[in-house]
Amino acid sequence: MPSMNRGHKLQLYAYGIMAGDEFAKSSQEGFIVHQKKGLVYHVPFTQSITIDFENTLRKLNEVLSSSLLPFSSASYSQCTQCEFLNFCNDRF
Numbered sequence: 419m420p421s422m423n424r425g426h427k428l429q430l431y432a433y434g435i436m437a438g439d440e441f442a443k444s445s446q447e448g449f450i451v452h453q454k455k456g457l458v459y460h461v462p463f464t465q466s467i468t469i470d471f472e473n474t475l476r477k478l479n480e481v482l483s484s485s486l487l488p489f490s491s492a493s494y495s496q497c498t499q500c501e502f503l504n505f506c507n508d509r510f
């Protein structure tokens with residue numbers, strides 16, 4: 419079974435944390451269903467994902483507190499279709 423990319427795994431892990439807070443239970447794993455092909459990806463929430471998530475969250479908070487936009491390789495056409503464009507408006 420092919421693996422999902424790092425961003426998808428971290429996003430899923432974040433959802434697991436939020437669900438755990440809401441339902442007072444911990445999440446040990448998650449699943450991603452690929453829309454077009456109907457493939458189901460199993461993502462175990464390992465210690466390595468936990469560490470990667472915590473490091474990424476720390477870096478995100480550093481960027482947010484610095485008020486500087488990070489580099490993005492996104493193209494103009496990608497940005498115009500992005501739900502976060504309101505937060506990146508200074509980019510163009």
Ligand code: SF4
Pocket residue numbers: 490492496497498500501502503506509
């Ligand atoms: S608008 Fe969306 S795609 Fe463009 S840089 Fe911001 S987050 Fe990335």
